[in-house]
Amino acid sequence: MKIPVLTESRNLRYFTFFYLYVMQGIPGGFRGATVYNYLIEKGLTASAVGSFVLVVGLPWSFQFVWGPIVDRFQHSLMGHRKQWVVLTQLVAVAASLGLLLVHDPLAQLGLMSALFFVHSLFASIQDTSVDAMAISVTPEPERGRVNAFMRAGFLLGGSLGAAGLAPVLQQHGFQRAALLQSLALLFFTGLTFVIRLHRTDRLLPGWARARPVPVALAAPDDADNPPLRWIFRELFRNVSQPRNLQIFVCIWAVYLSFAVFFGSFIYTLIHSLHWAAKDVSVLEGSWANLVVLAALVGGGLLSDRLGPARLQGWVLGFIVLVIVGISAAGAQWGHPPVATGGILLASLVDPFMSVAALPLLMNLCDSRVAGSQFTTYMALINFGDVIGAKITGILLGFATAPVIGLCCAAVVLVALWRLRRVNAKARPTLQPQAAYRISK
Numbered sequence: 001m002k003i004p005v006l007t008e009s010r011n012l013r014y015f016t017f018f019y020l021y022v023m024q025g026i027p028g029g030f031r032g033a034t035v036y037n038y039l040i041e042k043g044l045t046a047s048a049v050g051s052f053v054l055v056v057g058l059p060w061s062f063q064f065v066w067g068p069i070v071d072r073f074q075h076s077l078m079g080h081r082k083q084w085v086v087l088t089q090l091v092a093v094a095a096s097l098g099l100l101l102v103h104d105p106l107a108q109l110g111l112m113s114a115l116f117f118v119h120s121l122f123a124s125i126q127d128t129s130v131d132a133m134a135i136s137v138t139p140e141p142e143r144g145r146v147n148a149f150m151r152a153g154f155l156l157g158g159s160l161g162a163a164g165l166a167p168v169l170q171q172h173g174f175q176r177a178a179l180l181q182s183l184a185l186l187f188f189t190g191l192t193f194v195i196r197l198h199r200t201d202r203l204l205p206g207w208a209r210a211r212p213v214p215v216a217l218a219a220p221d222d223a224d225n226p227p228l229r230w231i232f233r234e235l236f237r238n239v240s241q242p243r244n245l246q247i248f249v250c251i252w253a254v255y256l257s258f259a260v261f262f263g264s265f266i267y268t269l270i271h272s273l274h275w276a277a278k279d280v281s282v283l284e285g286s287w288a289n290l291v292v293l294a295a296l297v298g299g300g301l302l303s304d305r306l307g308p309a310r311l312q313g314w315v316l317g318f319i320v321l322v323i324v325g326i327s328a329a330g331a332q333w334g335h336p337p338v339a340t341g342g343i344l345l346a347s348l349v350d351p352f353m354s355v356a357a358l359p360l361l362m363n364l365c366d367s368r369v370a371g372s373q374f375t376t377y378m379a380l381i382n383f384g385d386v387i388g389a390k391i392t393g394i395l396l397g398f399a400t401a402p403v404i405g406l407c408c409a410a411v412v413l414v415a416l417w418r419l420r421r422v423n424a425k426a427r428p429t430l431q432p433q434a435a436y437r438i439s440k
Contacts, residue, residue: 018153023188025157033162041277050393056116061383067372084129095119099178257408259388264401316416330402
């Protein structure tokens with residue numbers, strides 16, 4: 001029986017990155033919302049929950065290690081970086097199946113954390129490969145839209161992992177929820193085998209000689225896999241450029257500040273105001289994401305039309321208003337309509353940052369080290385999310401969530417001011433492509 005194969009097109013490109021991010025979003029929603037909220041409901045302290053987030057999220061902070069390796073071996077008969085995606089998907093599925101060893105998440109917290117750590121390790125390599133592939137095959141004018149598709153896929157996957165698996169965890173136990181997650185990941189892994197972004201790609205690696213890619217379709221200098229020494233040199237050169245560094249630090253500060261605020265907000269709702277963990281997870285993964293998906297569609301188009309740098313200023317101003325507004329209503333969080341509105345508003349922050357900040361960071365990247373540079377940025381952002389959970393646990397011992405929120409809003413305001421100054425000094429420019437050719 002002949003296997004149906006999807007062939008190259010712009011729509012296929014969007015679809016591919018959409019479903020790859022659905023696959024990433026399912027375990028993200030499961031561990032980041034369902035399990036996270038479950039542990040809070042069962043009485044774990046903010047510090048203990050922060051430690052769990054720190055452990056399971058740590059591999060995402062080391063993506064900069066995988067980036068140079070992915071860039072070093074970026075070509076194969078299966079397609080540009082596709083071999084990395086397929087391999088890591090298979091191992092991530094195996095790691096997900098390992099979660100079936102957990103019978104009681106509280107009694108086996110150490111084992112569960114270790115298994116999530118292993119899964120996150122290989123999922124982070126997959127994410128590195130997918131991001132590098134997206135930069136390589138997506139023209140700059142379309143990066144806002146492709147980021148919108150990627151983020152929409154992640155949110156859909158997150159909805160399945162949160163709103164879909166939270167009731168399963170509560171009613172049928174952790175093992176049943178872990179099994180459903182594993183089956184979903186296995187399905188998407190199978191789908192990857194029948195996707196070809198270019199017609200010369202092979203479904204499986206083999207000994208047959210690859211058909212040459214037409215010159216008109218080949219990117220400059222794509223004929224060779226560059227050595228690690230060159231990759232690290234170019235990575236450091238691009239990341240350390242003053243303007244690039246200032247832009248990234250501002251974006252990182254915003255992500256960290258919002259992670260601290262949102263973590264304190266959710267912990268207060270469940271631990272202090274006794275919201276049911278399942279209700280919070282379902283709200284985060286259903287109604288909130290419906291609002292977010294609508295925002296992503298418009299945000300992606302705006303990013304390509306206005307430019308990510310200009311859109312970023314509007315987004316940061318919106319974030320300040322959201323944090324201040326939710327914090328000012330802190331005394332009313334006990335009322336469901338107020339808390340629900342707060343969750344819905346807060347859920348808009350990440351997608352808006354995605355369609356503004358991520359294309360901006362992509363445009364700072366040299367295409368030959370796209371995997372290394374972009375995933376270095378993302379690794380540091382993910383590290384901000386991870387330590388944000390730990391910082392939240394510490395700060396809640398000294399201050400209330402509304403006070404923490406106002407401090408976080410002040411940090412975002414400073415970042416907005418600094419970004420405006422950086423953008424006023426120089427218009428965004430593309431990074432010069434470093435000339436490189438391996439001697440034969």
